[in-house]
Amino acid sequence: MTLTNFSPSELNLLWADIRQHIFRHWNVGSGRKCxxxxxxxxxxxxxxxxxxGTWDIVAQIFRTTVATFEKHVMSFIEVMHPYLLRKYVHGMASKWSMHELAANGTRFEHYPYTRYATDVTFQKTNVPVGSYAEKKLYSSGKRHLYGHKVEVSVLPNGFAINCTSYHKGSVSDKAIFDDNLDFHRTNLTKHPSEMEMTDTDGRVEQWAVLADKGYQGIQHEVRAVLPTKKPSGGFLTFDQQCTNDRIATDRVVVENYFYVDANTQYVNRLNTIGLKKKKAQQKYREKRKTRLTFMRETLTLQFGSASNQLADKLWHSVLSELNADKSSITTDGARDSSMTYRNGRYTPRAVSFCSKGGLSKAKPRSVDTASSAWDGNVQVISQDSEDAQAVATPLPSRAIVEVNEFRHFDPLNNFYDGVLGLDAKGVQCIVDVDSTWGGFASEVLRGFREECPSAFVSVLGLDTRYPVASQADFFDLSKQSGRRSINLASSVLILNELSSLFIPFSPHTFDAGAVAWNCLSSVYRWRGSASTQDLLFRPNATVMELSCSLVPPATLFAMPPLDRVAHWDQLSSFPVIQDCDDTTLRKFRFQFLAVRGLPHYSFDRLAGQPFDHWRSTVVAKPLFDQSSHPVDGGAVASLSITDRVPKYLEALATGVKHVDPRVVHEFTQAGMTCDGIRDLHDDLMSLSDSVL
Known part of the structure; x- marks a missing residue:
């Protein structure tokens, strides 16, 4: 019964009332029966x-075809319409006379001498076919829609006593009233018994009708109560406004007759849509959470020559691990999510961005050229063999993107040049943060964040100086240092904002750096390890320090806490901080420990000392070193937040503050604002204060 506005008892009463009429006029006579x-x-x-709204919606509810459903309902309405109009509309006029309304206390409040209120309702339809001249007859200038108009007169107790046939949408309300003037004159005429009833105008022969401003002129035909229209370029007086308000208060009965049910349906429809939307959103979140839990793909993005060298070491180490474990080929749960297995071989899921010629290419095999008996000119048209285009890295050729006309010593080689062109997605990035690649990577991650705002993004920011000894004769080294400082500061700020985890990285060698990153990233690359959320401490503390020790865990955690911290500092891949004050009291806020190669290892409860907060996990897969040999005794990676992190950020802020003015001018010409240096300094100091 929720499909209608009737309760079961009300529907039974309605059926009992119309049953006899239906049996006499429905499914009678010759022909096919319904x-x-x-x-x-x-x-x-x-x-x-x-x-x-459309027939197919309701037809689908009753599981029937649209044409059959429309035919049945319209035929039934044609049979029902005369009886319902005669009994429930026209019958109300004789039943509710002015005597009955006065006796029940249901006369209009402000204008008790008014018989009923009249207004027009508009029913929107589809755009009619035919010429424009034919279409515009159905267009309502007030509503700017195509449709029909129907006039209804409603008593003060809410019953309608008249409903006209439809008129075209372009017909005015006054014209419809004039067309129905016979009804109005008949029903507004006072009966002899009503002449003695109280009336403000004395013994007049008609009751009044309430109408709106669109009925100006009907007062010349019948007694009417109409609101005052505002004159062109003028204003209504206070008394006129009060009169209009009183008329609107009494006329609300006809507005309610038209729209109260429609408004109820509208509200119910909105509530239903809102409930469905909430359920759909909840279902989407549950599916997405499940999908992310079992997500098996981790895309790696490499930006710059140093990053490509580090990633090359990483992929060779990972390939050694996979080739040593043949079970990972047949067991989907044992596969590395950063690798894809196709055609019997593993390939990294990675995209490499490099300068032209930044990745070395393999030499092609020699091709024998057959001698020709023709001694004239010979034009040879040939195509390089496939292996001539193969790079020395494990990445396929289609995963390498070369950026032409890129020079590390270019005066405009700065962070702001990297925002000009890019197209990539990823969740694991290795970036040269002291050059244009920082700006390039930031725009890639910004596009990825717009598509996947809640995805986990880890960024390894390589803080590695490019060699400039060969350029000393052509460039001022102070300008080189200034450009590097601005590039580095800009990259750190933007990439930290766009990433879930940002690690400043300056390993002693690329081999050691690849082993450290392999040990840590295996936490989310291999299924069954820790969650990516375990790597994080606070949303505003994403800058962390990475260290990796090849000392057996049993020996490492047997050290005193301060000796163990000194061991971590010695093996840290964190950039070296110049002029650092080591006399201050150390602070140890957070540490995440990952043990590789020992599946049954369990941490001691004091393993995280002296850190305030610490977490741990164990990855059973053995770790391979730079020589493609497994590390005996296991390895431990440490991701931590100590007082070294804010000191590093403060050092960046200090370096930016003392940049050569000539370099500042170069960057402002390239797109940096005039206050860019001061903003970089302030933002770095704010980030430094929020780390601990």
Whole structure:
């Protein structure tokens, strides 16, 4: 019964009232009979009147074809319409006379001498076919829609006593009233018994009708109560406004007759849509959470020559691990999510961005050229063999993107040049942060964040100086240092904002750096390890320090806490901080420990000392070193937040503050604002204060 506005008891009363009429006029005579019962058709008709924006919607509810459903309902309405109009509309005029309304206390409040209120309702339709001249007859200039108009007169107790046939949308309300003038004159005329009833105008022969401003002029035909229209370029007086308000208060009965049910349907429809939307969102979140839990793909993005060298070491180490474990080929859960297995071989899921010629290419095999008996000119058209385009890295050729006309010693080689062109996605990035690649990577990650705002993004920011000895004769080394400082500061700020985890990285060698990153990233690359959220401490503390020790864990955690911290500092890949004050009291906020190669290892409860907060996990897969040999006794990676992190950020802020003015001018010409240096300094100091 939720398809209609009737309760079961009300529907039974309605059916009992119309049953005799239906049996006399429905499914009678010769011809094919309807297979649907009359009582069911009554329910279908009421549901259609409430929900039928289009026939197919309601037809689908009752599981029937659209054409059949429309034919049945429209035929039933044609049979029902005369009886319902005669009994429930025209019959109300004789039943509710002015005597009855006065006796029940249901006369209009402000204008008790008014018989009823009249207004027009508009029913939108589809755009008519035909010429424009034919279409515009159905267009309502007030509503800017195509449709029909119907005039309805409503008593103060809410019952309608008249409903006209439809008129075209372009017909004015006054014209419809004039067309129905016979009804109004008949029903507004006072009966002899009503002449003695109280009336403000004395013994007049008509009751009044309430109408809106669109009925100006009907007062010349019948007694009417109309609001005052505002004159062109003028204003209404206070008394006129009060009169209009009183008329609107009494006229609300006809507005409610038109729109209260429609408004209820509208509200119910919005509530239903809102409930469905909430359920859909909840279902989407649950599916997405499940999908992310079992997500098996980790894309790696490499930006710059140093990053490509480090990644090359990483991929060779990972390939050694996979080739040593043949079970990972057949067991999907044992596969590395950063690798893809196709055609019997592993390939990294990675995209490498490099300068032209930044990756070395393999030499092609020699091709024998057959001698020709022709001694004239010979034009040879050939194509390089496939292996001539193969790079020395494990990446396929289509995963390498070369950026032409890139020079590390270019005066405009700065962070702001990197925002000009890019197209990539990823969750694990290795970036040269002291050059244009920092700006390039930031725009790639910004596009990825717009598509996947809640995804985990880890960034390894390589803080490695490019060699400039060969350029000393052509460039001022102070300008080189200034450019590097601005590039580094800009990259650190933007990439830290876009990433979930940002690690400043300056390993002693690329081999050691690859082993450290392999040990840590295996936490989220291999299924069954820790969650990516375990790597994080606070949303505003994403800058961390990475260290890796090849000392057996049993020996490492047997050290005193301060000796163990000194061991971590010695093996740290964190950039060296110049002029650092080591006399201050050390602070140890957070540490995440990952043990590789010992599946049954368990941490001691004091393993995280002297850190305030610490977490740990164990990855059973053995770790391979730079010589492609497994590390005996296991390895431990440490991801930590100590007082070294804010000192590093403060050092960056200090370096930016003392940049050569000539370099500042170069960067402002390239797109940096005039206050860019001061903003970089302030932002780095703010980030430094929020780390601990």
């Amino acid at each position: 297979a649907v019962s009359a009582r069911d058709l009554l329910l279908m008709m009421l549901a259609s009147l409430k929900h039928c």
